[in-house]
Amino acid sequence: MFSQMLQQALNEKAIRPEDFSELMIRLLDYGIINRDESQVEANLYDRYLQCQDLVDDYLSIIGVRIEHDEQFCFVRLYPPGASAPNLQDAEHSPFNQGFRHRPNQMEMALILVLRVEYEKSLREGLVDDKGCVLISMEEIAISLNNLLKRKLPEGLQERKQLFRNLRQLRIIRFNSDSSSEEAENWISIQPGISSLVSHDVLAQLDPESQQSEAAQLNERSETEGGRA
Incomplete structure (x- = not known):
């Protein structure tokens, strides 16, 4: 039937x-x-x-x-x-x-860091017309160390596999076809990253995101109050 x-x-x-x-x-x-x-x-x-x-x-x-x-x-x-x-x-x-698929600890750490970097770029208006953010591998490594005291895998193949896994989740893009290390110098963070990390978790890692959201709510409230 x-x-x-x-x-x-x-x-x-x-x-x-x-x-x-x-x-x-x-x-x-x-x-x-x-x-x-x-x-x-x-x-x-x-x-x-x-x-x-x-x-x-x-x-x-x-x-x-x-x-x-x-x-x-x-x-x-x-x-x-x-x-x-x-x-x-x-x-x-x-x-x-x-x-x-359940991300392992390293994948989850990288997802959290990418979410924080994505939010920062949103606040700074560094997002393209498709909602993507371009970030260097150096920035990712620094942020990973500063936020979670972790380091990216040292081996090129291990690092490429890590990013391939995140690419399969459709939260990043990078040139995985090239064998050169330069091909991974830049990563494009996709807007789908927002659906994997809650705002509560984001606020714990990046307090500025919570302050920014509160400021937007206040601004909206003042605007609506002025109209009233």
């Missing part, structure tokens, strides 16, 4: 069952689709927009939650029971089972 209803709904949207299946498999396998990542993901993201209600209903049955960032065009899944910083109701490889 459910399959017949799904088939009928797909027919109404002019989407083939195999195309819907491809979209669902990709989402569940990677855990994220980012339109700017590749032509393949651009096509899948556009297909998601065509049948967003069907995808949402389908995944809600198994308790999977969806974050859809319309500004930066990405869709991220959260397993049942997982905490999602940008979703209000927290109750409700390809990449090594990316959907359920």
Whole structure:
């Protein structure tokens, strides 16, 4: 019965069952689709927009939650029971089972540092029109040491694998095809980084972010009060 209803709904949207299946498999396998990542993901993201209600209903049955960032065009899944910083109701490889991939300690440390650096760049207006931030490897190393007293892996291959793992989470971009160390001198932090670190955790690492948010709220309150 459910399959017949799904088939009928797909027919109404002019989407083939195999195309819907491809979209669902990709989402569940990677855990994220980012339109700017590749032509393949651009096509899948556009297909998601065509049948967003069907995808949402389908995944809600198994308790999977969806974050859809319309500004930066990405869709991220959260397993049942997982905490999602940008979703209000927290109750409700390809990449090594990316959907359920749990970053190791080094990956998590780097994610936290990248989130702090991303927030700093937001405050300084150093964000491009796609919401990305360019940062040097030297800045990352310094921030990692200052905030968490950690160091990046010394070996080139180990370091490249670390950043490849974060790239699979669609939170950074870098030239992973080159074998030269210079190719990793710059990293592009993607806006999806915001969905992995809550504001509470960010405030503990970077108190300025909390002050900035409070200042914005005060400014908004004063503006609304003036209008009243």
